[in-house]
Amino acid sequence: MERTLSGRERDDKVQRIKDAALTVFSQDGYGQATIQDVATEACVGKGTIYLYFSSKEELLDTILLDVLEGYRTQIEQIVAEDGDVRQRLRHLLTYVLGGADRRRRQLSFLLRGTSDIGGDFKRQALRIKKDIMEALTGLVRAGIERGEIRAADPLMMAHIISGTVESLAAARLWEYDELVAEADGDNWPEELAGLAVNCLYQGMKP
Amino acid sequence: MERTLSGRERDDKVQRIKDAALTVFSQDGYGQATIQDVATEACVGKGTIYLYFSSKEELLDTILLDVLEGYRTQIEQIVAEDGDVRQRLRHLLTYVLGGADRRRRQLSFLLRGTSDIGGDFKRQALRIKKDIMEALTGLVRAGIERGEIRAADPLMMAHIISGTVESLAAARLWEYDELVAEADGDNWPEELAGLAVNCLYQGMKP
Amino acid sequence: MERTLSGRERDDKVQRIKDAALTVFSQDGYGQATIQDVATEACVGKGTIYLYFSSKEELLDTILLDVLEGYRTQIEQIVAEDGDVRQRLRHLLTYVLGGADRRRRQLSFLLRGTSDIGGDFKRQALRIKKDIMEALTGLVRAGIERGEIRAADPLMMAHIISGTVESLAAARLWEYDELVAEADGDNWPEELAGLAVNCLYQGMKP
Amino acid sequence: MERTLSGRERDDKVQRIKDAALTVFSQDGYGQATIQDVATEACVGKGTIYLYFSSKEELLDTILLDVLEGYRTQIEQIVAEDGDVRQRLRHLLTYVLGGADRRRRQLSFLLRGTSDIGGDFKRQALRIKKDIMEALTGLVRAGIERGEIRAADPLMMAHIISGTVESLAAARLWEYDELVAEADGDNWPEELAGLAVNCLYQGMKP
DNA sequence: AATGAATGAGTATTCATTCAT
DNA sequence: AATGAATGAATACTCATTCAT
Numbered sequence: 001m002e003r004t005l006s007g008r009e010r011d012d013k014v015q016r017i018k019d020a021a022l023t024v025f026s027q028d029g030y031g032q033a034t035i036q037d038v039a040t041e042a043c044v045g046k047g048t049i050y051l052y053f054s055s056k057e058e059l060l061d062t063i064l065l066d067v068l069e070g071y072r073t074q075i076e077q078i079v080a081e082d083g084d085v086r087q088r089l090r091h092l093l094t095y096v097l098g099g100a101d102r103r104r105r106q107l108s109f110l111l112r113g114t115s116d117i118g119g120d121f122k123r124q125a126l127r128i129k130k131d132i133m134e135a136l137t138g139l140v141r142a143g144i145e146r147g148e149i150r151a152a153d154p155l156m157m158a159h160i161i162s163g164t165v166e167s168l169a170a171a172r173l174w175e176y177d178e179l180v181a182e183a184d185g186d187n188w189p190e191e192l193a194g195l196a197v198n199c200l201y202q203g204m205k206p
Numbered sequence: 207m208e209r210t211l212s213g214r215e216r217d218d219k220v221q222r223i224k225d226a227a228l229t230v231f232s233q234d235g236y237g238q239a240t241i242q243d244v245a246t247e248a249c250v251g252k253g254t255i256y257l258y259f260s261s262k263e264e265l266l267d268t269i270l271l272d273v274l275e276g277y278r279t280q281i282e283q284i285v286a287e288d289g290d291v292r293q294r295l296r297h298l299l300t301y302v303l304g305g306a307d308r309r310r311r312q313l314s315f316l317l318r319g320t321s322d323i324g325g326d327f328k329r330q331a332l333r334i335k336k337d338i339m340e341a342l343t344g345l346v347r348a349g350i351e352r353g354e355i356r357a358a359d360p361l362m363m364a365h366i367i368s369g370t371v372e373s374l375a376a377a378r379l380w381e382y383d384e385l386v387a388e389a390d391g392d393n394w395p396e397e398l399a400g401l402a403v404n405c406l407y408q409g410m411k412p
Numbered sequence: 413m414e415r416t417l418s419g420r421e422r423d424d425k426v427q428r429i430k431d432a433a434l435t436v437f438s439q440d441g442y443g444q445a446t447i448q449d450v451a452t453e454a455c456v457g458k459g460t461i462y463l464y465f466s467s468k469e470e471l472l473d474t475i476l477l478d479v480l481e482g483y484r485t486q487i488e489q490i491v492a493e494d495g496d497v498r499q500r501l502r503h504l505l506t507y508v509l510g511g512a513d514r515r516r517r518q519l520s521f522l523l524r525g526t527s528d529i530g531g532d533f534k535r536q537a538l539r540i541k542k543d544i545m546e547a548l549t550g551l552v553r554a555g556i557e558r559g560e561i562r563a564a565d566p567l568m569m570a571h572i573i574s575g576t577v578e579s580l581a582a583a584r585l586w587e588y589d590e591l592v593a594e595a596d597g598d599n600w601p602e603e604l605a606g607l608a609v610n611c612l613y614q615g616m617k618p
Numbered sequence: 619m620e621r622t623l624s625g626r627e628r629d630d631k632v633q634r635i636k637d638a639a640l641t642v643f644s645q646d647g648y649g650q651a652t653i654q655d656v657a658t659e660a661c662v663g664k665g666t667i668y669l670y671f672s673s674k675e676e677l678l679d680t681i682l683l684d685v686l687e688g689y690r691t692q693i694e695q696i697v698a699e700d701g702d703v704r705q706r707l708r709h710l711l712t713y714v715l716g717g718a719d720r721r722r723r724q725l726s727f728l729l730r731g732t733s734d735i736g737g738d739f740k741r742q743a744l745r746i747k748k749d750i751m752e753a754l755t756g757l758v759r760a761g762i763e764r765g766e767i768r769a770a771d772p773l774m775m776a777h778i779i780s781g782t783v784e785s786l787a788a789a790r791l792w793e794y795d796e797l798v799a800e801a802d803g804d805n806w807p808e809e810l811a812g813l814a815v816n817c818l819y820q821g822m823k824p
Numbered sequence: 825a826a827t828g829a830a831t832g833a834g835t836a837t838t839c840a841t842t843c844a845t
Numbered sequence: 846a847a848t849g850a851a852t853g854a855a856t857a858c859t860c861a862t863t864c865a866t
Contacts, residue, residue: 031237035840045848047842056840130382143410150412155385156405159377163369171365176336179361199362203409204349206356211829219829241857251831253859262857443649447861457827459863468861538794545795555822562824567797568817571789575781583777588748591773611774615821616761618768623850631850653836663852665838674836831863835856842852 014052017042018063026105030060061121067106068128071096072135079135085143086197089161093193096165097172097180107173111166136161164196220258223248224269232311236266267327273312274334277302278341285341291349292403295367299399302371303378303386310379317376342367370402426464429454430475438517442472473533479518480540483508484547491547497555498609501573505605508577509584509592519585523578548573576608632670635660636681644723648678679739685724686746689714690753697753703761704815707779711811714783715790715798722791729788754779782814 020042024033035056039046053059078091096107136158143149149157172180185191211219226248230239241262245252259265284297302313342364349355355363378386391397432454436445447468451458465471490503508519548570555561561569584592597603623631638660642651653674657664671677696709714725754776761767767775790798803809 034838039849046840047848048846050841051846126380126382129380133377133383140410147412149410150408152405152408152410153385153401155383156401157410159373159385160366160370160402160405163371163373164366165369167365167369167372171339174332174335176332177339177361179359179365195359195362196366199358199366199409201409201411202356202358203405203407203411204346204355204358204363205407205409206353240855245832252857253831254829256858257829446859451828458861459827460825462862463825538792541792542794545789552822559824561822562820564817564820564822565797565813567795568813569822571785571797572778572782572814572817575783575785576778577781578785579777579781583751586744586747588744589751589773591771591777607771607774608778611770611778611821613821613823614768614770615817615819615823616758616767616770616775617819617821618765652834657853664836665852666850668837669850827864827866829863829865831860833859833861835859837857838855839852840854842850843848844850845848 010052013044013048017044017049017052017059018066021059022063022067022102022105022109025060025063026108064109064121065124065128067109068125070106071110072128072131075132076135079139085139085146085148086201088139089197089200090190090193092161093165093168093196094189096169097192098189104173107169111170111173133158133162161200164200168192168196216258219250219254223250223255223258223265224272227265228269228273228308228311228315231266231269232314270315271327271330271334273315274331276312277316278334278337281338282341285345291345291352291354292407294345295403295406296396296399298367299371299374299402300395302375303398304395313375313379317372317379339364339368367406370406374398374402422464425456425460429456429461429464429471430478433471434475434479434514434517434521437472437475438520476521476533477536477540479521480537482518483522484540484543487544488547491551497551497558497560498613500551501609501612502602502605504573505577505580505608506601508581509604510601516585519581523582523585545570545574573612576612580604580608628670631662631666635662635667635670635677636684639677640681640685640720640723640727643678643681644726682727683739683742683746685727686743688724689728690746690749693750694753697757703757703764703766704819706757707815707818708808708811710779711783711786711814712807714787715810716807725787725791729784729791751776751780779818782818786810786814 017038021033021038024037024041027033028037035046035049038059039049042049049059053062074095075092078088078095081088081091133155137154140149140154140157140161144151144154168180171177175181180192223244227239227244230243230247233239234243241252241255244265245255248255255265259268280301281298284294284301287294287297339361343360346355346360346363346367350357350360374386377383381387386398429450433445433450436449436453439445440449447458447461450471451461454461461471465474486507487504490500490507493500493503545567549566552561552566552569552573556563556566580592583589587593592604635656639651639656642655642659645651646655653664653667656677657667660667667677671680692713693710696706696713699706699709751773755772758767758772758775758779762769762772786798789795793799798810
């Protein structure tokens with residue numbers, strides 16, 4: 001009867017637990033959610049979770065890093081695309097604003113989730129944030145080199161881009177303004193992304 | 207014969223408790239912080255806190271709203287100033303980026319920890335966020351009317367402003383990039399604000 | 413301005429506090445009732461109660477003893493009356509069953525209140541209970557001497573009397589049977605008392 | 619793979635907790651007893667109690683109802699016996715007065731502590747008390763039909779019986795009179811029961 | 825004498841974690 | 846490997862009691 005889980009089976013179970021944790025934590029908040037909740041959502045026993053994660057906090061850290069890394073990967077990929085920078089920027093915004101429930105849960109995590117994390121993990125999270133900023137800075141630099149973007153402080157521009165993305169994402173998540181709340185066309189994320197990029201490009205000067 | 211706290215005395219004590227809670231919550235996170243920690247920091251007994259707040263969560267909600275309202279008030283004030291809009295924008299950024307420890311604690315609070323908040327409070331918090339967005343939108347509209355800003359979607363521009371501010375503030379708080387981390391002149395917030403406003407105005411188009 | 417309460421004033425206040433405690437304790441139970449509840453009901457400050465009672469428990473003990481002593485006094489008085497024993501028994505029952513709200517609160521105390529009392533007080537309470545049983549025993553003995561009651565164990569008869577009284581009183585208090593619940597004539601306590609005494613006298617033998 | 623408590627195991631544990639609670643509550647009173655006391659007495663962890671009872675109060679209610687129901691069951695059984703009513707009455711008294719420590723604890727419980735019970739539970743408790751009174755009333759009616767007992771108000775007679783039993787039981791519990799306190803023969807409960815029944819039958823009339 | 829603000833000891837309750845099966 | 850019953854550390858919250866005014 002003794003049997004060892006194949007790597008594939010193991011990975012499936014771990015993923016199921018992480019998905020459940022993402023759902024439950026983003027719904028109730030890390031503090032309110034219980035391990036039992038996660039276990040129930042994942043259709044496993046409480047004890048099983050401890051076979052794969054040493055503590056509730058490690059579970060939190062893991063999925064936070066997962067989400068962050070997912071973003072980094074995706075953003076780095078978009079940044080590395082061929083073609084003009086403006087198009088890549090539109091991709092970026094479309095990616096963050098689009099996506100269905102699962103992405104929204106992830107976003108909810110990113111935008112508020114750092115309240116219960118320990119110092120050891122914080123460093124990794126900041127490392128990833130830095131990576132993302134660097135990717136954006138690189139994108140700006142590429143635009144300047146290609147003559148698509150005017151020569152200005154690339155890091156500041158990266159902040160402007162990143163901040164705009166996050167602000168729109170938050171608005172979408174909490175639904176606090178019309179720009180995002182009332183968007184309902186089939187491809188509203190793309191349209192919104194286009195609008196945002198236009199604004200970013202032209203600046204505020206008349 | 208009687209001994210009832212005057213309004214002033216009462217307010218002082220309440221403020222002491224809120225300050226202590228802000229300090230402790232922003233340091234350890236709401237979940238980790240204990241009421242005893244707050245009481246010790248405020249130099250009062252545990253029970254005293256419950257004379258003024260019905261629960262730990264009410265204390266959290268109260269200071270979160272306080273901080274948010276403080277920001278709203280200040281921002282609305284800056285937005286209502288006379289003079290050109292560009293100058294007001296610089297003020298705004300300087301205000302958020304500047305400030306000493308207390309302001310940093312508040313920021314840390316805003317940018318972290320909405321993981322443990324309940325539905326009733328959430329509505330108020332979003333109401334305030336909306337107010338802030340509306341104030342910014344108004345500022346953009348004023349700029350357009352005055353011919354200082356080109357005619358574009360004011361709400362999108364407000365997002366760009368708000369996002370930029372938050373991104374820079376977060377960078378300052380978590381110290382994850384050089385732009386902010388290495389700023390050390392006497393008036394770096396102002397200089398950074400100026401730089402940001404320039405970028406915002408001119409846009410990315412070459 | 414310094415002034416000492418006259419004995420009369422002092423007694424009034426003590427009585428007000430005891431009345432309030434009787435009301436509150438019998439309503440909510442000693443465990444649930446708070447000193448603040450008692451103070452509010454008595455229209456005094458919390459601190460004032462501690463001028464006259466050293467602790468919540470002493471307050472409980474005091475009113476329990478008060479109630480018990482009131483019963484003892486009343487019963488000893490009835491037992492000492494002139495005239496035939498049967499008449500005195502009717503008085504006794506009428507006294508316990510009759511009386512308005514205040515008496516009911518007292519009863520509620522007597523019939524359930526011994527759950528939270530300490531050992532030191534218990535002795536006094538039992539002393540009084542014993543006194544009451546002795547008074548009843550004496551009444552039976554008097555009846556036997558007068559030829560009104562057949563010669564049998566007087567203590568057992570005292571138990572029968574006392575038990576009957578308590579059982580009817582409890583039924584009235586908790587309203588769990590028709591005999592008492594539906595009594596509503598103007599002088600139902602007397603009628604019920606008469607019925608009980610008849611039954612007690614004639615016994616069950618056919 | 620699985621490990622779920624069988625019904626039997628579960629019942630055993632629940633019973634152990636209820637026994638412990640009965641012991642502790644009757645010793646120290648509900649208010650003074652702590653859940654830790656009960657857990658220690660039951661040789662389980664504090665948390666285990668909450669696996670089977672949702673609160674301290676539910677535990678109290680449960681054992682109170684258990685004890686009451688035990689009495690009801692036993693009394694209804696005795697009442698339903700064959701043979702003459704007088705004999706059944708003796709059984710009844712012997713049952714209540716006799717019994718070893720466990721029964722005394724139960725009695726102590728019934729006669730003390732209804733000071734902390736809530737409204738929902740109260741109804742059930744009164745329902746049971748009513749059932750007991752009805753059983754006694756039925757016994758009296760049976761006696762009347764059989765010609766063993768004179769025709770009189772059966773409910774009043776039930777009160778007389780019930781009151782006598784309780785009065786004697788209380789005397790035994792608190793040991794406040796000689797009738798019960800000095801009883802020490804091997805079968806004193808039966809003798810006392812016989813004496814009581816004699817008195818009840820013959821009445822007080824000479 | 826009277827008061828009620830302040831206090832902290834005391835406790836019910838929760839829940840992450842363990843471990844026998 | 847998987848489970849969930851058992852556990853007790855940890856903590857929010859209550860309230861009797863004190864004491865400055």
